[in-house]
Amino acid sequence: MNLEAVLFDLDGTLVDTAPDFIAVLNAMRVDHQQDPLPESTIRNTVSGGAREMVKLAFGGQPGEPKFDHLLQEFLQRYGDCVYSGQSKSVLFPGFDSLLATFSAQGIAWGIVTNKPARFAEALMPSLNITPASLVCPDHVREPKPAPEALLLACQQLQAEPCRTIYLGDHERDIVAGRNANMVTIAVAWGYFDEPDPLTAWQADHLVHTTQQLQQLLPTLF
Template sequence: MTPDPSAVLFDLDGTLLDTAPDFIRCLNQLRQHHGLAPLPPEHIRRSVSNGARAMIRVGFGLEPDHPDYLEKHTAFLDLYETGVAVETRLFEGMDTLLQALEQRHIPWGIVTNKPVRFAAPLVEALGLDQRCAVLVCPDHVNQRKPHPEALILACRQLGAIPAQAVYVGDHERDIEAGRNAGMTTIAVRYGYIEAPETVDLWQADLVVDTVSDLANLLQ
């Protein structure tokens, strides 16, 4: 990895932000509405990076072709939209990491598969909108990650060369997108990973266990 990357880009859920508490709250609230007992947080947490579709699969065992799927999917998203930042926080140590990048004048941004409907209010609610140099969501591109389009767009908006930039993520598609964009990739084990033992198979350039390890790498 270059000593001073031209930019550092982060995935959102499970990498930059611990959004799981709000996903867990909303899914269990929806289950309660349907007369079902709450699920253990860890049972939900590991699937958060796969979005609302995964939440409905975990919470109700439904796939998109099921006749009841759309109603529950819509209800979940509506619940989540009204409370995207109730319990969501930066991962411990992440604010210090971001401050260090800012002090070194290294721009950082977010490239996520989370729709702008949720991502923009969330970033604003946490006061990151004035610090984040770029936010790229699926709404801004034709193809989602693992396609590299979003990462290439983010680098273009930052005036950064992808080969000199870093992408950090907690899902195999993040690493694949970063590799496809020609960026240095860092996989984080602290994220929402359904099968932790597979992380080493993602072909990331670097793997870290904690935010502290990530900060040390980016130093």
């Protein structure tokens, strides 16, 4: 059985987006007369999404007027960063060559993310990548950990889910991949604040480097 497609989570898996979030969140804190947070503290929260980062920086809960106002300010500032072409987000080391290998071998690849489409789509040109499928929460009724987004990506790539791999740095990625009947790979270079949570996710495989990933892939199909 041949491998037909590889799907990636975006933030913390394929792309290091933390530098943008660190810059935006700490700029907000300074403007609100608070000291910047340690970069590592913000980095470990990125996969939780915008709400978790705002909660980290300012406290409060979604639905509270002050929190919702800060959330909108955060999203506006992040959007300004991405749309202006000033993003510092980069592919994690090794993915340039790995994606080129996929193209050479005729393996389709795409991105399935919980990042809103307006941000995810705007990042692609600055990263110089063109995924054959980019599925965001805007495109489905239920985002990850539901399997709908992953199955939609398979439809777009004309790939069988059982011949598709999904990589992620969050438990919801692994759950979504499992629910979609895909081979799941947890990546250890992502954003999480627990010392070693990955083994508890029960992914099919765990990789610590892109070199290890490149060695693993030929053995799976």
